[in-house]
Amino acid sequence: MKLTYFQGDPPNFGDELNATMWSHLLPADFFDDDPAQLFIGIGSVIQHNYPSDAKKVVVGSGYGGYTKKPNVHDGSWEFHFVRGPQTTESLGLNPDLAVADAAILLRETPLPAPATNFKVGFMPHYESIERGNWKTVCDLAGITFIDPSHPPDQVIAQILGADLVITEAMHGAIVADALRTPWIGVRAMHHVHWFKWYDWAKALNIDYNPAFLFPSNLREAWALTTGRAGSGRGAMAVCTSRAAQPLNTACHHLAARSLQKLAKSAPNLSSDAETERATDRAMSAIDGLVAKYTTNRAFS
Structure with a gap:
């Protein structure tokens, strides 16, 4: 097989x-x-x-x-x-x-030893690594960036060690929930990913209400408002141009404040x-x- x-x-x-x-x-x-x-x-x-x-x-x-x-x-x-x-x-x-x-x-x-020295982590959807600026945003917010492209054991260790995981990636929530780490799911920047979240949540009787997270740059704002991926040539040229940099910087700070606010809200966890x-x-x-x-x- x-x-x-x-x-x-x-x-x-x-x-x-x-x-x-x-x-x-x-x-x-x-x-x-x-x-x-x-x-x-x-x-x-x-x-x-x-x-x-x-x-x-x-x-x-x-x-x-x-x-x-x-x-x-x-x-x-x-x-x-x-x-x-x-x-x-x-x-x-x-x-x-x-x-x-x-x-x-x-x-x-068998599970890896929990990571130490942080309380709140944020995991974007893996597509948002290339499209967004979440490492910059997490640094501004004082929140640990959990990279979904890193080896599974490294990510699992971070989830185990966190007091709270905020996640755009569905398996950030699934693994956090399975390992009993409280989590907050944020609505994916691209709508195509929404269906599967409700599928999983309903299986565990989780009352899933995805939180809004301010986009980390103009490309993500484009994806969020148009329902597109933000990868077209036109969107790329406009959103990454020199003229757009002040707006992208403003997005970084607004997204960081959005993360900090979410970190203080009530998390999710299915029942034991x-x-x-x-x-x-x-x-x-x-x-x-x-x-x-x-x-x-x-x-x-």
């Missing part, structure tokens, strides 16, 4: 968890490079563009609306559990499959009971997966 996940440039924390987490939960020889069976794990990777003759084995993924809906009833899909009820509703699946994002299973793996219930259900699904695909019950 081939481990299949989104591999971006720069790498994205949530997706890169696939490369590290599953080795602690599945037998050492579970994965190979056989494209006839695809293991679809963490991420919004229930999509239509997989080979039609490949078996798609879904373990905690979600539908994110990034592609058209796949025909999951064509006989080539096998579902063990999915991220949330919006995925099951969108794809016409059994509602009982809506358990949680697979990253909740970090709770069942919901998190434990979802973890148990996800682990039961993993047990069933292993029983089906291997007779080797010795975990790595």
